[in-house]
Amino acid sequence: MIALDSVIDGKKANFGAVRDVFDSHGCSFCSNFEYDQGKFDAVLWRENGETIYLRVPFFVVDGMLDHASAQIQFGTPYIIKHIVNFGLDYDQNSFITGTTGLDQFQTPLDKDGQISDKSRWEQAGVETVERIYNSIKELVS
Numbered sequence: 773m774i775a776l777d778s779v780i781d782g783k784k785a786n787f788g789a790v791r792d793v794f795d796s797h798g799c800s801f802c803s804n805f806e807y808d809q810g811k812f813d814a815v816l817w818r819e820n821g822e823t824i825y826l827r828v829p830f831f832v833v834d835g836m837l838d839h840a841s842a843q844i845q846f847g848t849p850y851i852i853k854h855i856v857n858f859g860l861d862y863d864q865n866s867f868i869t870g871t872t873g874l875d876q877f878q879t880p881l882d883k884d885g886q887i888s889d890k891s892r893w894e895q896a897g898v899e900t901v902e903r904i905y906n907s908i909k910e911l912v913s
Contacts, residue, residue, distance in 0.1 A: 774851040774887060774894050778901045781848045783912040784833060788840025793908045797900070799828065807836045810844075816896050821856045824887065826897045828904075849901050851893045853886070 791801055791812075799812040814826040828849045835842035887893055905912075 774890055774897070776849045776851065776894060776897050776901065778849050778898065778905075780828065780846045780901055780905050780912075782846065783905075784843060784845045785908060785912040786840075787830075787832075787835075787837065787842040787844045789911045790844070790908050791840070793911070794828070794904060797904045797907065799826070799904065805837055807838065808832045810837055814900060816851070816893060816900070822853060823856070824851060824853045824893055826850075826900050827852055828901065849897060851887065851897045 794801070794812045797814070799814040802811045802813055805811070809829065809831045811830065812828045815823055816826055817824040826849060829847035830844040831847060833843050833845050837844075
């Protein structure tokens with residue numbers, strides 16, 4: 773993981789307004805969220821089961837995240853690498869998953885894989901956050 777020094781860290785905004793802007797920049801709102809915190813993810817690179825993401829976490833300061841009117845505060849953005857498992861899943865839950873279909877995704881082999889060329893990805897992450905921030909700076913305080 774590479775933490776980024778960023779202009780967005782600590783800024784507050786309306787969730788509904790910034791969600792649309794993040795989406796327009798290729799950042800998806802992660803559906804795996806809590807009502808008091810969430811994150812936006814952008815794929816910076818993907819090849820052969822390895823993906824490098826820009827992740828922008830945020831915390832709800834007023835309201836609940838299932839409402840567009842929630843007020844959020846951004847945390848420190850970071851770069852993370854996931855390595856997925858393309859093989860069969862033979863863990864303790866694979867029988868239940870296979871027979872019920874309740875879990876369609878396998879756990880990554882490595883949720884925080886080693887990132888090569890860190891300066892390249894740090895620069896790409898900072899530039900992406902700056903582009904997004906320039907699009908939302910009228911919406912943040």
